[in-house]
Amino acid sequence: MKLATVFIIAGMIIISLYFLVEVSYHAAIETKIDDNRTNVPYLEIPLIEIHQNINNKSIDHGIFHEPASSKPGLGTVVLVGHRTFFGSPFLNLDRLKKGNNITLSWPGIGNVEYNVVKSYVVPASYRLSVEQGKTLFLITCYPLGSTRERLIIQAYQTRIYPFNHQILNKSSSNTPVPYSLLFIGLFLGLGLILTYFYSVKDDKIIVLIAIIALTIFLIYAYLFPVPPNNISSQISNINNWFQF
Amino acid sequence: MNLNKTCVVLIIIVAFAGIAFAGTAYGENQTPVGMRETWIRPTQTHVGMTGLTATIRVRIKNNKDHVQYFRISHVYTGSLAAGDKIEWVINWTDPAAIKMIDAVSPELGGDYGWRINPGETKDVAFRVNAVGGMGEIPDIILNPDAVDNRWWPLIPAPGLMASWFQPNEIEVLNPNLDLKSWKGTFTFLLTNHDSRTVSGIIRAPIVPVDSKLTYSNPQATFTDRDMVMNSGIAAWDVTIGADASRWFRYTYEWPIPFPTPPDPGIGIAAAVPKPIAPPTPTVPTREAGLPLGLFVIGGVLAAGGLIYARFIDKQTA
Numbered sequence: 340m341k342l343a344t345v346f347i348i349a350g351m352i353i354i355s356l357y358f359l360v361e362v363s364y365h366a367a368i369e370t371k372i373d374d375n376r377t378n379v380p381y382l383e384i385p386l387i388e389i390h391q392n393i394n395n396k397s398i399d400h401g402i403f404h405e406p407a408s409s410k411p412g413l414g415t416v417v418l419v420g421h422r423t424f425f426g427s428p429f430l431n432l433d434r435l436k437k438g439n440n441i442t443l444s445w446p447g448i449g450n451v452e453y454n455v456v457k458s459y460v461v462p463a464s465y466r467l468s469v470e471q472g473k474t475l476f477l478i479t480c481y482p483l484g485s486t487r488e489r490l491i492i493q494a495y496q497t498r499i500y501p502f503n504h505q506i507l508n509k510s511s512s513n514t515p516v517p518y519s520l521l522f523i524g525l526f527l528g529l530g531l532i533l534t535y536f537y538s539v540k541d542d543k544i545i546v547l548i549a550i551i552a553l554t555i556f557l558i559y560a561y562l563f564p565v566p567p568n569n570i571s572s573q574i575s576n577i578n579n580w581f582q583f
Numbered sequence: 584m585n586l587n588k589t590c591v592v593l594i595i596i597v598a599f600a601g602i603a604f605a606g607t608a609y610g611e612n613q614t615p616v617g618m619r620e621t622w623i624r625p626t627q628t629h630v631g632m633t634g635l636t637a638t639i640r641v642r643i644k645n646n647k648d649h650v651q652y653f654r655i656s657h658v659y660t661g662s663l664a665a666g667d668k669i670e671w672v673i674n675w676t677d678p679a680a681i682k683m684i685d686a687v688s689p690e691l692g693g694d695y696g697w698r699i700n701p702g703e704t705k706d707v708a709f710r711v712n713a714v715g716g717m718g719e720i721p722d723i724i725l726n727p728d729a730v731d732n733r734w735w736p737l738i739p740a741p742g743l744m745a746s747w748f749q750p751n752e753i754e755v756l757n758p759n760l761d762l763k764s765w766k767g768t769f770t771f772l773l774t775n776h777d778s779r780t781v782s783g784i785i786r787a788p789i790v791p792v793d794s795k796l797t798y799s800n801p802q803a804t805f806t807d808r809d810m811v812m813n814s815g816i817a818a819w820d821v822t823i824g825a826d827a828s829r830w831f832r833y834t835y836e837w838p839i840p841f842p843t844p845p846d847p848g849i850g851i852a853a854a855v856p857k858p859i860a861p862p863t864p865t866v867p868t869r870e871a872g873l874p875l876g877l878f879v880i881g882g883v884l885a886a887g888g889l890i891y892a893r894f895i896d897k898q899t900a
Contacts, residue, residue: 346888353881360873398869407866412792422872429871466865480872489868499792531593533885538893547589571873578874 344542348549355553358526364425365519366564381444387431399568408469411443411451415471422479429479449501453494519561527554629777631721635713640766645699647759654696657688671711765837774828787817791835798834
């Protein structure tokens with residue numbers, strides 16, 4: 340087996356770990372999705388196309404409500420979301436500008452509207468006060484693909500109004516996109532293209548078998564999702580070794 | 584077996600499957616929901632509110648080291664439907680308010696307010712009455728979003744909703760002003776325009792949240808706590824004759840008054856030390872992203888292997 344073959348297989352194994360995080364994350368949320376906003380807190384930022392449930396379990400389940408902060412309408416609300424992977428809910432958070440609208444739908448409270456007042460970047464060690472009045476903070480990592488700093492969006496509460504069941508039923512009837520299967524297809528497609536262009540004929544079959552094996556591994560993760568936070572913490576540790 | 588041909592066939596299959604899959608998913612997402620449903624419009628209410636007045640007493644403190652102004656707002660849009668508003672004109676103020684150098688609503692008589700010195704706590708009162716909708720023109724407050732109803736035959740009474748606000752929202756607008764207490768008395772006249780007697784639930788048109796209903800005349804049938812969080816909206820079960828009218832008056836206080844502690848008696852010094860304020864709670868800004876460094880290494884390894892085999896290894900072979 341050529342050295343180049345070892346490089347390619349090692350590279351694809353590393354890439355497959357990132358795909359594994361995404362496949363596991365989407366497979367997990369696709370199986371337990373509940374879009375009824377009267378039951379589940381919901382974040383809506385039309386400008387950057389965020390229409391997503393909020394959870395109180397972990398940031399690795401999507402947009403996470405910091406439990407030490409308040410519910411909307413009652414005090415300071417802190418929401419944290421991944422910028423990359425885990426559905427990347429806050430991928431485009433840096434596009435929010437002063438004056439943009441954010442709506443939180445909260446069970447037992449209703450729709451709470453906020454207006455962005457500023458955005459700023461702080462070190463990763465920064466601690467945020469949760470006694471800042473009726474303010475919403477959205478937090479994600481900065482810059483993109485790094486965990487060195489945090490991007491914070493600050494918005495003030497402007498109004499509260501009750502749920503509209505008509506709108507809720509319209510929006511909640513949307514079928515979720517099966518992203519996990521798309522990611523598996525994307526990985527397989529990339530692997531096949533790589534195999535096609537690989538010039539060492541003797542090892543081509545080895546690369547193809549490795550790609551198919553990794554794809555089967557992803558399919559297994561889709562059928563039996565594992566907690567993606569375990570994988571991501573290992574990836575983060577390795578990244579830390581390399582000082583990324 | 585020609586592996587190149589196998590790869591091409593598999594790539595085409597995966598690409599087509601992906602496109603078809605994504606297209607289907609996108610199509611499902613874009614399908615207008617509710618097209619097959621029968622929609623009915625809510626009936627308009629036969630009653631209307633006029634003569635809306637608000638008498639507000641406020642105790643407010645200036646926490647800043649320079650002078651601040653506390654101003655009366657003439658236009659309320661808070662929780663009303665988009666485009667709706669209640670416009671107010673000032674009837675009286677106590678102590679006399681002074682006219683501001685600028686005005687948000689010059690057409691309503693200009694803006695008035697009170698000067699509050701650094702550290703000063705001031706008690707002010709004022710009475711305003713609505714003009715236009717809910718002033719002279721019988722009007723209702725609509726739920727901002729309750730336009731249609733699909734749960735036939737159960738139809739809500741959309742015209743009889745409440746609007747609400749937070750008394751201490753002034754602190755959000757200007758954190759230097761600290762609202763100590765707030766008391767608001769509202770009145771309105773309910774008129775039945777129909778030629779028959781009508782019955783239904785009427786809700787207080789304006790309600791502060793986090794506040795207590797301390798007075799209502801006629802006595803509120805119940806307080807609705809389900810509509811808006813932390814609020815008890817005064818609600819009346821009314822039966823009102825053809826072309827008849829009825830006045831309603833109600834008072835809310837903020838913060839919710841606590842029972843007065845027993846008087847310690849003359850001669851007992853207030854020797855209880857002030858409790859030390861606990862530190863402001865903070866939360867860490869959690870790690871919210873997966874570093875892409877390793878991903879880049881994986882990509883470089885795979886691409887490097889490909890290039891190495893194609894160019895360098897071939898040359899050495």
